[in-house]
Amino acid sequence: MPEAGRADRAAGRVSMAQVAARAGVSNQTVSRVANDSPRVDPATRLRVEQAMAELGYRPNRAARALRTGRTQTLGLVAQTLATVGNSRMLQAVAESASARGYALTVVTLGDDGDIVRAFDRLHDQGVDGAIVLNEATALARGAAPAGIELVVIDSPPDDRFTVIGIDHAAGARLAVAHLKARGHATVHHLAGPAGSFAASERERGWREVAGSEAPEPLRGDWTAASGYTQGRVLAASDAVTAVFAANDQMALGLLRALADAGRRVPDDVAVIGFDDIADAADYRPPxxxxxxxxxxxxxQAVQALVARIEAVAASDSVPPALTPPTLVRRATT
Structure with a gap:
């Protein structure tokens, strides 16, 4: 950085007037560049951007919010970030928001599940809109706030917000059909928690292929510990030869329970999970x-939310189609 730029930064926050003077333009032109207005000549825009970089200029979000009524901040509501799926979604949302120039505020519900308080906190912080994840979606349907645009990941359709997600039931059907094709007449299910839309849809897809005669599922809470606890029950029965676990973490606990019981995978019991988390290929067996x-x-969630915030054909937009999942064949089947 030029010496003059370092000196300007050392003197305090760089002003729009300083950028305008460095670039030889008006304050209004700098404002247009900072707000990404198309009404700026490309050569002039480049000169202003170079001046911003040299001086270390950062747009004042508070001032912009007063002018536009927007804070360029999105909210994210999750029951917990302890599950791999939720933490992966947080990472994906944060990266997508940042690429669009939005900051992100995260609120977790914890044990009390008070989503009204969560929405109040986001409203007090002036977010332009919010994304609700997975287990929190059932609560959001009963308390969708006025004044905050919402995108909900994994939920039944609702006119009050945009719903996106993958086709969980289709993914479960893929899993069970794969096990059936491997010769397993009965496929047991290690289900996710009651009240989770994703868990209920995966259970529905399992039932559609496994058949009404399939035994009732055992239920975990997405954690490997719960997979191990319920896996010990499954491992104790020689009638169990194939299990569809509703997520990979529970499948990991199941694999440990089967190993402790001396049951080989996939020779004695075939196992299939859901999610394809980063470590799934490194399980033993993969x-x-x-x-x-x-x-x-x-x-997709950030794109849909920004479209709602900016009212991009909001009244005419078609809800995004459910994203199709894919089957990844490895050694446990």
């Missing part, structure tokens, strides 16, 4: 699973 594209979902 886990066959259903992949959902977290990065694509995060991008």
């Amino acid at each position: 886990l066959t699973t259903v992949r959902q594209d977290f990065d694509a979902l995060g991008e």
Whole structure:
């Protein structure tokens, strides 16, 4: 950086007037460049951007909010960030928001599940809109706030907000059909928690292919610990030869339970998970699973929310189609 630029930064926050003087333009032109207005000649825009870089100029979000009524901040509401799926979604949403020039404020519900308070906190912080993840979506349907644009990931259709997600039921059907094709007449299910839309849809897809005669599912809470606890029950029965686990973490606990019981995978019991988390290929044995594209979902969620905020054909827009999952064949089946 030129010495003059370092001196200007050392003197305090760089002003729009300083940028205008450095670039030889008016304050209004700098404002237009800072707000990405198309009404700026490309050569002039380049000169202003160079001056901004040299001086270390950062647009004042508070001032911009007063002018536009927007804070360029999105909210994200999650029941917890302890699950791999939610943390992956947070990463994807944060990267997509940043690429569009939006900051991100995250609120977790914790044990009390008070989504009204979560929405109040986001409203007090002036977010332009919010994304609601997975287990929190059922609560959002009962408390959708006025004044905050919402995109909900994994929910039944609702006119009050945009719903996106993957086709969980289709993914479960892929998993069970794969196990059936491997010769397993009965496919047991290690289901996710009650109240989770994703878990209920995966259970529905399992039932559609497994058949009404399939035994009732055992239920975990998405964690490997719950997979191990319920896996011990499954491992104790020689009748269990194939299990579809509703996520990869529970499948990991199941694999440990089967190993402790001396049951070999896939020779004695075939196992398939859901999500294709980063470590799934490093399980022992590597886990066959259903992949959902977290990065694509995060991008789609932010894109849909920004469209709602900026009223881009909001009244005429078609809800995004459910993203199809894919089957990833590895050694556990």
